[in-house]
Amino acid sequence: MRSHNPAAFMNNPDTHSGVSNAKLGVWLFLASEIMLFATLFTSYIVLRMAASTWPWGWDVLNVPLATLNTAILISSSVTIVMAYAKAYDGDKGGFQKWMAATLLLSLGFLVIKGFEYGHEFALGIGPHTSVFYAIYFTMTGLHGLHILGGIAVNGGLLYMSTVDEHWRNPLFLGRVEGAGLYWHFVDIVWIFLFPALYLL
Amino acid sequence: MSTNNDAQHDKHRPNVGLYVKVFLALMALTVVTVVISKFHLPRGQAVALGLFVALIKASLVGALFMHLWGENKVVHKMLFITAAIAALTILPILDFVLLARRITSPADVSSQHPGEAHAGEKGGE
Numbered sequence: 610m611r612s613h614n615p616a617a618f619m620n621n622p623d624t625h626s627g628v629s630n631a632k633l634g635v636w637l638f639l640a641s642e643i644m645l646f647a648t649l650f651t652s653y654i655v656l657r658m659a660a661s662t663w664p665w666g667w668d669v670l671n672v673p674l675a676t677l678n679t680a681i682l683i684s685s686s687v688t689i690v691m692a693y694a695k696a697y698d699g700d701k702g703g704f705q706k707w708m709a710a711t712l713l714l715s716l717g718f719l720v721i722k723g724f725e726y727g728h729e730f731a732l733g734i735g736p737h738t739s740v741f742y743a744i745y746f747t748m749t750g751l752h753g754l755h756i757l758g759g760i761a762v763n764g765g766l767l768y769m770s771t772v773d774e775h776w777r778n779p780l781f782l783g784r785v786e787g788a789g790l791y792w793h794f795v796d797i798v799w800i801f802l803f804p805a806l807y808l809l
Numbered sequence: 810m811s812t813n814n815d816a817q818h819d820k821h822r823p824n825v826g827l828y829v830k831v832f833l834a835l836m837a838l839t840v841v842t843v844v845i846s847k848f849h850l851p852r853g854q855a856v857a858l859g860l861f862v863a864l865i866k867a868s869l870v871g872a873l874f875m876h877l878w879g880e881n882k883v884v885h886k887m888l889f890i891t892a893a894i895a896a897l898t899i900l901p902i903l904d905f906v907l908l909a910r911r912i913t914s915p916a917d918v919s920s921q922h923p924g925e926a927h928a929g930e931k932g933g934e
Contacts, residue, residue: 626881626883627881627883628881628883628884632884633883633884636884636887636888637887640887640888640890640891643888643891643892643895644891644894644895647895647899648899651899651902651903654903654906655902655903655906658906658907659906667846672843672846676839676843679839680836680839683832683835683836683839684832686832686835686870686874687828687829687831687832687874690823690828690874691825691828693823694823694825694828697822697823789874789875790875793870793871793874793875794875796870796874797867797870797871800863800866800867800870801860801863801867803842803863804842804846804859804860804862804863805859805860805863808842808843808845808846808855808859809846809852809855809856809859
């Protein structure tokens with residue numbers, strides 16, 4: 610069991626705003642990420658409206674694999690929030706189990722995306738093929754990089770939980786919460802990417 | 810004795826039952842999104858419906874997984890400012906694209922120059 614009281618941590622924000630510095634920092638970072646993806650979605654809309662023809666996603670992309678990836682990412686959002694719940698209760702074993710599940714699901718997402726990309730590259734399809742594929746590879750590629758970043762952070766937290774000094778640190782719960790916020794954001798981006806590129 | 814600290818503690822306590830319900834709702838909505846696409850609706854309707862379902866899913870994740878429901882007002886204000894700045898910078902671009910599209914569409918050209926264009930020659934998408 611962790612020695613600190615999570616309520617004490619949650620109720621002692623280190624800013625006058627009532628939000629801890631760490632959480633405020635994560636939200637500011639996510640705000641910048643929102644702007645980044647908003648500009649990309651705008652580019653997608655502008656390019657799509659300006660194009661004389663635009664393919665239906667289900668004609669040119671692998672919808673079943675993308676649907677499976679959507680289910681995987683949604684599941685990983687649940688496993689990371691369960692990991693947070695276990696960290697909150699000071700249950701180290703439970704935290705490690707759910708965080709490991711999150712990591713496995715994230716890796717599964719990347720493997721499936723790798724299959725998709727591999728198949729497309731084998732057919733000679735790349736960002737150079739058309740405007741549709743240019744925006745498809747840009748958006749899914751950037752999202753994939755965010756998944757990689759999330760894997761690094763979540764893997765780091767899983768490792769830190771094995772070191773007593775980190776696990777007992779009162780800041781650890783805030784770190785898990787921050788990582789969870791980031792991961793949910795990555796999930797939300799995919800929630801919009803999936804219909805925009807694959808189904809519409 | 811029930812203290813303010815206890816109440817705060819309960820407020821922040823993760824609700825596992827709720828997370829499972831949200832997970833099931835997200836999975837169901839994913840199926841709905843795919844099923845909608847199978848109907849091969851006209852593009853406008855398909856986009857509107859698809860994005861509407863995506864918006865519901867994103868709201869569920871944001872409100873309940875990210876705990877925006879009941880989050881500190883500072884975070885709400887920050888996200889509102891972000892959305893406002895995004896809208897202020899993006900909407901003029903979209904407006905320009907829509908305007909450019911309208912004034913170059915065959916229907917619009919024919920309405921401005923009835924003698925030169927052939928109305929209804931190309932009916933958009």
